[in-house]
Structure formats: C-alpha cells, structure tokens
Amino acid sequence: AQSVTQPDIHITVSEGASLELRCNYSYGATPYLFWYVQSPGQGLQLLLKYFSGDTLVQGIKGFEAEFKRSQSSFNLRKPSVHWSDAAEYFCAVGARAAGNKLTFGGGTRVLVKP
Amino acid sequence: EAGVAQSPRYKIIEKRQSVAFWCNPISGHATLYWYQQILGQGPKLLIQFQNNGVVDDSQLPKDRFSAERLKGVDSTLKIQPAKLEDSAVYLCASSLARGGRRNTEAFFGQGTRLTVV
Numbered sequence: 724a725q726s727v728t729q730p731d732i733h734i735t736v737s738e739g740a741s742l743e744l745r746c747n748y749s750y751g752a753t754p755y756l757f758w759y760v761q762s763p764g765q766g767l768q769l770l771l772k773y774f775s776g777d778t779l780v781q782g783i784k785g786f787e788a789e790f791k792r793s794q795s796s797f798n799l800r801k802p803s804v805h806w807s808d809a810a811e812y813f814c815a816v817g818a819r820a821a822g823n824k825l826t827f828g829g830g831t832r833v834l835v836k837p
Numbered sequence: 838e839a840g841v842a843q844s845p846r847y848k849i850i851e852k853r854q855s856v857a858f859w860c861n862p863i864s865g866h867a868t869l870y871w872y873q874q875i876l877g878q879g880p881k882l883l884i885q886f887q888n889n890g891v892v893d894d895s896q897l898p899k900d901r902f903s904a905e906r907l908k909g910v911d912s913t914l915k916i917q918p919a920k921l922e923d924s925a926v927y928l929c930a931s932s933l934a935r936g937g938r939r940n941t942e943a944f945f946g947q948g949t950r951l952t953v954v
Contacts, residue, residue: 727879759945766841766928766945767880813879823932824870824893825943827879 725750725816727828735834736804744799744831746814755817756797757825758788762810770812773797784808809835839863841946843929849952855917858949862910862931868892869906870943871914872928880928886912919953926950 726749736742748754755774759767771782778790788799797814811832815825842861850856862869868887872880883902885893888909897904901920906912916923930943 729879757942764947764950766947767930768945769942772942815879823868824882824885825880827881829879830877 725754725818725826727814727816727826729812729814729828729831731831732829733832733834735836737836738806739803742799742801742804742808742833744812744814744833746797746799746828747795748797748814748816749795750816750818752818753792755819755823756788756790757815757817758782758786758797758799759813759815759827760784760810761813761830767813770799804833804835806835806837809833841929841931841944843927843946843949845949846947847950847952849954850919852921852953853918855915856919856951857913857915858927858929858951860912860914860929860946862912862929863944866931866933866944867909868932868943869912870930870932871904871912872930874926874928874948876925883914883927916951919951921953924951924953 728747730745757772758770761767770786771780773780773790780788786801790797811830813830814828817825844859870885871883874880883897884904886906889906904914926948928948930945932943
C-alpha cells in the first residue's frame with residue numbers, strides 16, 4: 724500500500740524568504756508524485772508532478788520539487804515566498820498498479836509573515 | 838475548458854437525514870473520484886470510477902454511503918443516514934486516465950462542504 728507523510732503541520736515564513744516543504748512517501752516501485760495547493764474554501768490546484776526522468780521538476784507559481792529515490796522524498800521548494808502563497812499544501816502519491824488513485828499526506832499549512 | 842463542477846457548495850443537515858452531492862467531470866475524462874476531506878486532514882479516496890464501473894470503493898462506508906455514475910459522465914454521492922462524523926468537504930476529481938501515465942493528473946472541483954448537526 725502507498726502512503727505519504729508530511730512531517731510539518733504548520734510552517735511560518737517571512738515574505739521574501741525561501742520555503743521548503745517536506746514529503747516522504749512509501750511505495751514499492753517508482754510512484755507518480757504530485758504537489759497540490761489548497762486555498763481556503765477552494766479545491767485543489769496542481770502545482771507540479773513527477774512521473775519519471777529529470778528528478779528536479781518545475782511547476783507553476785515559481786515552485787519546484789526534487790525527487791530523491793534514496794530518501795523516498797519529494798520536497799517542495801520556492802526561493803522567495805509571496806504573501807499569496809499562504810495556503811495548505813498537499814503531497815500525493817499515485818501508481819498505475821494502484822489504479823492511479825492518489826493517496827494524500829496530511830498537508831502543511833503555510834503562513835506568510837509580512 | 839470547463840473544470841470539474843460540483844453542487845451544492847454548502848449543505849447543512851441534521852444527523853440521520855440524507856444528502857446527495859452532484860459532480861460533472863471535465864468532458865472526456867474517463868476516471869472520476871470522490872474524496873472526503875475532514876478538517877485538518879488530507880483528502881481520502883472514497884470511490885473511483887472508470888467510465889461507469891467502480892474501480893475502487895474499499896474505503897467507502899457502504900452501510901451509509903452510495904455513489905453512482907450513470908452513462909459514465911455525471912456522478913452522485915449519497916449519504917443516508919448522515920452522522921456527525923460525516924462533516925467534511927467532499928471533493929470530486931476527474932482524469933483522462935487512458936493510455937500513458939501522464940493522463941493520470943487529477944483535476945479537482947471546489948468541493949461541497951457538509952455540516953451535520
């Protein structure tokens with residue numbers, strides 16, 4: 724069975740500072756990995772995805788993530804945070820062998836200080 | 838391209854009442870998912886359809902929850918009778934999910950926030 728852990732429940736960062744959100748997954752083979760963002764009262768918006776190939780993935784809104792197979796991690800980063808980045812971020816894992824269903828982590832809430 | 842449509846956006850019901858949610862996926866998307874997101878948690882898959890067939894309903898509480906996807910397009914999720922612990926956001930998502938793995942990206946609707954009192 725696949726699982727995802729996001730160790731940080733809350734992160735507070737100053738506007739303009741860098742941001743890194745941690746994600747660890749458990750799956751026997753190479754998974755598909757995703758990061759979604761959810762603003763209050765909204766659905767989930769895809770930031771980026773990894774299927775194979777280059778382990779550094781670029782996404783929307785200036786986000787990137789790096790797949791590290793040896794660490795079973797897929798951490799999300801942004802060099803300079805904007806106030807509009809305050810939201811909840813979810814890491815998810817999928818796999819074709821599991822019918823492509825997504826298993827989500829518990830989420831990390833990001834607060835941005837002015 | 839229109840996104841995934843869900844209705845209603847909000848619903849408040851008393852426990853033991855019934856409720857139904859509706860989802861219209863993106864046109865042409867074969868796979869449809871219903872997720873339950875309890876406050877402070879990540880979404881949890883309730884049921885997955887491929888066209889009008891059920892692929893995975895292992896986490897659907899079948900004694901009170903039911904879902905259908907007639908004609909392989911729209912879907913409804915029903916709860917009968919509702920319990921207090923069913924208070925959550927119910928998210929519908931769809932994906933192409935045909936052929937290559939790049940079609941597995943799921944697009945989410947805005948969700949229905951259910952409050953059971």
